[in-house]
Amino acid sequence: MKRKYAICGVSNRCLKMFVGPMVTTFSNQAEIVGLLDIDPRRFEVGKAKYPMLADVPEYGPDDFDSMVEQTKPDVILVTGRDDTHVTYILKALQHGLDVLSEKPMATTGADCQRIIEAERSSKGKVTVAFNYRYTPIHSRIKELVLEGKVGRVTSVDLNWYIDTYHGASYFKRWNRIREHSGGLSIHKSSHHFDLVNWWTGQQPVEVFAFGALNYYGPEGELNPKKEDGRHCSTCEVKPDCHYYMRWSSRGKEIDVKDDHIGAVAASDTQAPYSEYRADACIYDSQINIEDTYSVNVKYNQGALLTYSVNFSLPYEGYRLAINGTKGRIETMEYHSSGRVPFPVPQQTIDYFPLFGSKETIHVVHRQGGHGGGDPTLLEDIFLGPDPKRPYTILSGSTDGAYSVGTGEAVWRSVKENRPIRLDDVLALP
Structure with a gap:
């Protein structure tokens, strides 16, 4: 219909x-x-x-x-x-x-x-x-957990890496203002918290986090000049900006990354988007969010998450380990392979039973955004959930709330230097 x-x-x-x-x-x-x-x-x-x-x-x-x-x-x-x-x-x-x-x-x-x-x-x-739930690797991890390969999940280690191109882009645009994005612990990390919630089948109950603005903002160590209001396309000191020159040259302007809102290039004087530019300076004092987090989360069935994310690294990807009473799952992914400055292997999953030998699991990788997840998500949205899939994957409002609630608990814990219970952020059954 x-x-x-x-x-x-x-x-x-x-x-x-x-x-x-x-x-x-x-x-x-x-x-x-x-x-x-x-x-x-x-x-x-x-x-x-x-x-x-x-x-x-x-x-x-x-x-x-x-x-x-x-x-x-x-x-x-x-x-x-x-x-x-x-x-x-x-x-x-x-x-x-x-x-x-x-x-x-x-x-x-x-x-x-x-x-x-x-x-x-x-x-x-x-x-x-x-x-991200629909990426073939992520779906297979869910299946391994459901198959009982790791037993009862006891802990998860997830370390996420954002490179200097993608990471800096958040600080050039609207995401850099918490009132617009909720901060990166919500705008970006909600993806990651949702994956952990879904993989484990558990709900977060308490968060403690440390965080900081280490790279961007006026105190950024590589800031070539303390001056607000600059934009990349017209900045006089951009040849001295390491973040700009890492991805640009004197003859080629950087292609500003803006997945969510988009922007006509600032040089397009005929018809730019009104009141919005995506090339604001990453060292502005307007920035009021963090670029680095180290997080611990406790879940309602006993699992513990150790999570970190850094928005200024030489390459992009993540490392994941899921530990349980029967074994361990590990995987490493490199995002945006065209920007990774070294050869990268195709992602696989390593399974280590608690008593036994290691097994390497290969998956069929698909074309499409978010590691091939976008096309399958769209099929579920417009054609209905795949009737052959034996588990729920399409997300509802409760899933959305727990991912945002965890992200808010993270930045509040950073600001207040105390554990934050999800009950203080959400009142869900």
Whole structure:
């Protein structure tokens, strides 16, 4: 059955992740009937990229009710800046509509609580697009846990590495303001916390964390000049900026990474996006989030998580170990292999039974974003969950809330220098 979708937030992620497949692969299942955004320029960019959207009505940020009344959607797709998610999710649920939200579902535990309470009294249901669950390696790890390979999960070690290109990008744009993104312990780490919650089948109950702003902001050790308001495209000291020159040269400007909102290049003087640039200086005093975390999480069935993330490293990837009463799972992944400055092996999973010999498990890797996870996620969204899959993978509002709640507990623990219970952030059953 074809369902009608209205989109709130015509972002780069929206166009690439959802609109493209909706107007091609899933055109028999999905119809886009409305576009809502604060910036009319985004409508122009979206319709230029996908001419089949030419006749889709456009709405401003305060026109949600009119959009629903006029276009009569079945689903609201929420893909704008993180802090806008809660507004449109709540409005959709008030209208009894289903919601498909980009992660994070919201930027605070309190807003997640509002969403869950609204969903309880609505006909609509919330789905959160946690595409990392669908990466073949991650799905296979879930299956190994369900098969009992590690027994009862006792601890998880997860260390995430973000390179100087990707990491610096968060500090060039809106993510660098906690009020917009919730900080990187929510905007980015919610992905990681959701994976651990899903792999273990357990819920977080308490968090203690340390964190700091080590690389970016005005006190960054590599800051070539303490001066606010600079932008990469016009900066006079960029030849002295290690982060800029690592990925650029005197003859080639850096291609600013902005997955979620997107931006017309600052040099495009004809029609840049209004009031937004994605090349702000990574050393601005405006930055009020952390770039380094070391975290401990306790779960309701006894598992313990040791987690770290660093947003300024020479390469990108992660190391994972899941320990249990019957064995251990290990894996190492290198992201963005085109930017890794050395050869990298294809990712596999190593399984060590508590008593026995090591087994190396290979998986069939797929094409597509997020390690091949995006296409399979979209199949579940638009075609329905795979009936042959023996476990739940598509995420709901409770999943979204626990991932955000953990992320908020992290930065609050950093600021308050004390353990934070999830009950202090969320009031979930």
